[in-house]
Amino acid sequence: MSIRQPIVSVLGHVDHGKTSLLDYIRGTAVWKGEAGHITQHIGATEVPLDHIYEVCGQLIGSKKFDVPGLLFIDTPGHHAFTTLRARGGSLADIAVLVVDINEGIKPQTLESMNILRKYKTPFIIALNKIDLVQGWHSVKGRPFILNMKEQSEDATNMFEEKMYKVISRFAQEGYSADRYDRIEDFTRNIALVPVSARTGEGVPDLLLVLIGLAQRFLEQNLRTEEGPARGTVLEVKEEKGLGPTIDVIVYSGELRKGDILGLGTNGRPLVTKVKAILKPRPLDEIRDPRDKFDSVDEVTAAAGVKLLCQDLDGVVAGGPLRVIKGDKQAILDEIAEETKVRIEVVDAGLFIKADALGSLEALAFECAHSQIPIHKYEVGPISKRDVIEVSAYNDQLHRAILAFNVPLLPDAKDALPNHDAKIFRNDVVYGLIDDYKLWVAEVQRMAEADKRSLVAFPGKVRMLPNCVFRVSKPAIFGVRVLTGRIRTGQRMIDSTGNEVGKIRSIRSGEDVKKEAIQGDEVAISIDGPTVGRQINVEDILYVDILESEVKAISSHALNPDEKLTLDELIEIKRKKDRFWSM
Numbered sequence: 001m002s003i004r005q006p007i008v009s010v011l012g013h014v015d016h017g018k019t020s021l022l023d024y025i026r027g028t029a030v031w032k033g034e035a036g037h038i039t040q041h042i043g044a045t046e047v048p049l050d051h052i053y054e055v056c057g058q059l060i061g062s063k064k065f066d067v068p069g070l071l072f073i074d075t076p077g078h079h080a081f082t083t084l085r086a087r088g089g090s091l092a093d094i095a096v097l098v099v100d101i102n103e104g105i106k107p108q109t110l111e112s113m114n115i116l117r118k119y120k121t122p123f124i125i126a127l128n129k130i131d132l133v134q135g136w137h138s139v140k141g142r143p144f145i146l147n148m149k150e151q152s153e154d155a156t157n158m159f160e161e162k163m164y165k166v167i168s169r170f171a172q173e174g175y176s177a178d179r180y181d182r183i184e185d186f187t188r189n190i191a192l193v194p195v196s197a198r199t200g201e202g203v204p205d206l207l208l209v210l211i212g213l214a215q216r217f218l219e220q221n222l223r224t225e226e227g228p229a230r231g232t233v234l235e236v237k238e239e240k241g242l243g244p245t246i247d248v249i250v251y252s253g254e255l256r257k258g259d260i261l262g263l264g265t266n267g268r269p270l271v272t273k274v275k276a277i278l279k280p281r282p283l284d285e286i287r288d289p290r291d292k293f294d295s296v297d298e299v300t301a302a303a304g305v306k307l308l309c310q311d312l313d314g315v316v317a318g319g320p321l322r323v324i325k326g327d328k329q330a331i332l333d334e335i336a337e338e339t340k341v342r343i344e345v346v347d348a349g350l351f352i353k354a355d356a357l358g359s360l361e362a363l364a365f366e367c368a369h370s371q372i373p374i375h376k377y378e379v380g381p382i383s384k385r386d387v388i389e390v391s392a393y394n395d396q397l398h399r400a401i402l403a404f405n406v407p408l409l410p411d412a413k414d415a416l417p418n419h420d421a422k423i424f425r426n427d428v429v430y431g432l433i434d435d436y437k438l439w440v441a442e443v444q445r446m447a448e449a450d451k452r453s454l455v456a457f458p459g460k461v462r463m464l465p466n467c468v469f470r471v472s473k474p475a476i477f478g479v480r481v482l483t484g485r486i487r488t489g490q491r492m493i494d495s496t497g498n499e500v501g502k503i504r505s506i507r508s509g510e511d512v513k514k515e516a517i518q519g520d521e522v523a524i525s526i527d528g529p530t531v532g533r534q535i536n537v538e539d540i541l542y543v544d545i546l547e548s549e550v551k552a553i554s555s556h557a558l559n560p561d562e563k564l565t566l567d568e569l570i571e572i573k574r575k576k577d578r579f580w581s582m
Contacts (some may be wrong), residue, residue, distance in 0.1 A: 004224045004302045005046070005069045006214040007091060007251060011116070012098030013106040014430070017128040020197035021098060022074050025055075025207070026283040044234060044249055044304030045072045048282045052211055056204045059143050067214045067222065069282075070207070071302045073249065091232055091251055093218055094210065095123035101130055101162050101194070105169045113173060122217070124191040124209055125177060127166060131196040133159045144194045144202035145181055159194070167192065180209050186217070224301050228323035229255035233263065234304070235317045235356065244312040245278075248321050249304050255323060256298040261309065262331050264319025264339030264357075266379055269332045271324065276308040316379045318357025341377065349373030350397075351390050353382060354404040359429070363404050366433050373398070382423060384411035391419035396447075397440055400424060402432050457553060458565040459484035459543035461492075461524075463535065469523060472530040474504055477537075480521045483561040484543065487515040491544040492526065494534075497572045500541055501528025518561065542569050550581045 010018045026045050048069040053060070073092065095116055099109055116123050131138035135155035139147050148156070163179065170177040170190070180191035191209050195202030214222065234247040246263075257277055263270045278293035299305055320338045322331050341357055343364040352367065352374055354360040360379055367374055375398065376389075382403055393399045400422040408423060416423065422439065426432040460482045467478025479486075486492075492500040504525045506513045516522045529535045542565070545553065553566065573580040 002224060002300075003066055003068065003219060003222045004300070005067060005071050006093040006210075006218055006222055007071050007073060007249070007302050008210060009073045009092035009095045009121070010098060011095055011112040011123075012126075013100070013103075013108040013112075016098045016100040016103070016106075016109075017197040018098045019074055021096075021126060021128060021195065021203075021206075022072055024197050024200045024203055025072070044247070045074070045284070046070075046280070046282050046304060047072060047207070049211075051283060052207050055141070056143075056208045056211075058146065059204055059208050065211055065215050066219070067211055070210055070214070071249075071304060073304075091249065092119075092121055093221060094214065095121050096126050096206070096210070097123050098126045098128050099166060101127045101159075101166065102132055104162075104166050105173075110173065113175070122213070124180070124193060124206075124213070125166075125170075126202075126206055127163060127192055127194045128197055130159065130194045131199050131201065133162060138196050138199040138201045141200040141203065143204040145205055147201055148194075163192070163194065180205065186213060224252060227253040228325045229253040229259070229301070229321070230323075231255070231321035233315060233317050233319045233321055236312065236315050237306075239306075242308060244309075246307050246309070246312060246315060246321075247304065248307060250299055250301050250321075252301050253323065254298060254300050255303075255305070257296075260324045262320075262322045262324050262328075262335045263309075263312070263315045264321075264335050265314035265316055267314065269335040269339070270311065270313065270315055271328075271332070272309040272311045274307055274309055278306040278308070280304065280306075316357050317355065317359070318361075343374060343377050344368070345375055345377070346373045347375070348393075348395055348398060349375035350393075350400045350402065351376045351378075351386065352402045352404075353378050353380065353386070353406050355379065355406050359404050363402060363429055363432065366429055367402070370433055370437065372402075372433070372436065381407045381409050382412045382425075383409050384415045387412050387415045387419050387421045387423075391421040396420075397443060400436065400439070402436055404429055404432055457484050457543070458545070458558070458562045458569060459486045459490075460565045460568070461486060461541050463537050463539045463541070464521065465537045467523070468531050468537065470525075471532060474525040474527045475501075475529050475531050475535070476523060476525045477531060478521065478523050479541070481516050481518050482540075483518055483565045485515050485517045486524070486543060492541045493544045493572070495540050495542070495572065497576050498534075499528075499544065500535055501526040542572065545569060547573075547581050 010022060012018050022045060025047060046069060049065060049067065052069065097112055099105060130136055133155065135152055135158060137151060167177050175190055176188060177190040177192050180193050183189045183191055193202055193206045193209055195206055229250050230252040231248045231250040234249060237245050237247065239245045255277065257274055259274045261272050261274060263272065277296050277299060279296050279299060280293055293306060320335050322335055324331050341360060343361065350372065352360065352363050354363050357379060360377055364374060364377060382401055386401060390399050390401055399420055401424065403423060403425045405427045408425065424432055424435050426435060461479040462482055464478040464480055470476040486503060486506065488503050488506055491502050494500055504527055506516055507523045513522065558566065570581055
């Protein structure tokens with residue numbers, strides 16, 4: 001029985017520096033390749049013990065550890081963390097919660113904390129961006145505990161003030177946290193490690209705290225026995241020169257070239273054979289390696305590797321991996337159960353698609369948070385069948401597909417012009433939700449405008465002086481729309497309730513208009529009245545509304561001026577019929 005390296009998951013609010021922190025540790029720039037510089041997929045990086053000794057040399061001296069290193073998992077957010085399951089619990093042995101010292105705890109930080117609490121995952125806090133504290137002098141790669149001694153009093157006070165604001169917010173959430181060097185009992189207090197992902201200050205402290213806590217408190221959990229591998233698929237990729245591959249985390253047992261695997265799919269589990277195991281070099285990122293992978297015959301937990309298999313058709317990211325030895329059917333049943341995506345669906349909702357189980361669940365979470373109902377969900381590209389199906393949904397706002405990081409197949413693209421379906425594609429989950437919300441707002445605005453065009457809305461105009469162009473048959477004169485709107489075909493009344501006539505046309509200069517809205521100055525022609533007899537300059541005229549229409553009009557979103565005009569009209573009408581619109 002040997003001790004495996006602990007799996008460390010990195011979580012935190014978007015843009016608080018999760019990937020940047022890991023980039024400094026491994027000397028890469030993965031964040032630059034991510035859409036919107038936001039992590040979209042789960043990555044894995046092995047940090048060997050020798051590297052930790054080198055980075056932390058000023059802090060640990062000659063002290064030695066039994067833990068062989070750290071395996072970092074960089075998640076696209078707290079939601080993806082929930083899909084990294086191992087034996088019903090969290091795949092991670094310990095987590096790093098990244099918090100921007102200048103912004104403090106944000107909504108996603110709280111959600112990450114709730115998930116860590118749910119899975120009972122121990123964690124430490126990386127208090128990032130200390131280099132942005134006013135007056136702070138950050139030194140590249142230097143331990144925080146040494147660098148803080150050389151700060152000015154003003155900078156130290158500013159840092160302490162910001163740090164204790166964060167500590168106070170954690171206390172409000174039921175967590176006792178303090179700076180790591182001030183903690184005596186790590187079982188009762190959460191270690192807070194100040195760092196700068198930009199300069200690397202505090203990174204030695206962070207690695208030392210992680211390796212030290214793993215050695216002291218997790219050693220029993222890290223003991224691994226020989227046996228068939230268990231793992232989680234991080235991503236399914238088409239690699240140039242290799243074909244379909246899968247990135248996986250092996251969290252238990254041994255995986256060998258030639259092993260028979262069971263893998264999770266959208267349907268029945270897939271049984272396949274391992275053709276090759278490709279292992280990234282230490283400190284290389286499995287998503288974006290700088291060096292070629294090493295081809296190895298076997299790996300033991302914990303490890304992040306790329307696999308070539310005989311068949312990977314239908315394998316989904318986020319699904320389980322099992323080496324099949326013993327009761328094959330029992331193993332396949334276990335895989336099928338673990339692959340199930342648990343997303344709440346309703347009878348009336350839209351369709352979501354994503355490239356991985358974790359992405360799908362993350363998108364569903366954001367939809368639920370934004371009160372966007374889901375009728376159907378799938379992993380994979382958008383097909384013609386999807387377009388046809390969505391176009392048949394009853395509600396226009398549901399005739400949409402939210403597609404995260406998946407392609408639009410050619411047959412689907414050809415089908416779009418002939419079907420009433422809206423496709424939203426984005427490689428940033430938050431951007432996808434925002435795009436859909438903007439579209440919904442526009443559709444609702446247009447729908448409201450269409451409704452308004454079907455009924456006579458309140459409108460009030462004033463006849464302008466020196467703007468009578470014809471006194472009768474028809475009368476043509478200038479008006480200013482004081483409130484609401486006027487349209488051709490509407491009947492007008494004066495302030496005493498007497499009918500004036502019907503609007504034949506509305507003009508603005510040489511342009512003929514169907515309607516004029518509040519603030520417009522236009523010329524109108526009206527059949528019936530003679531200017532100077534029935535109507536006069538400076539008169540106020542109202543759009544005549546049928547009594548039967550008042551209730552329907554009141555159900556629409558009237559602005560305050562329109563409501564006031566409607567009240568004035570009702571008052572005018574009741575001078576002749578006191579029960580009008582009661």
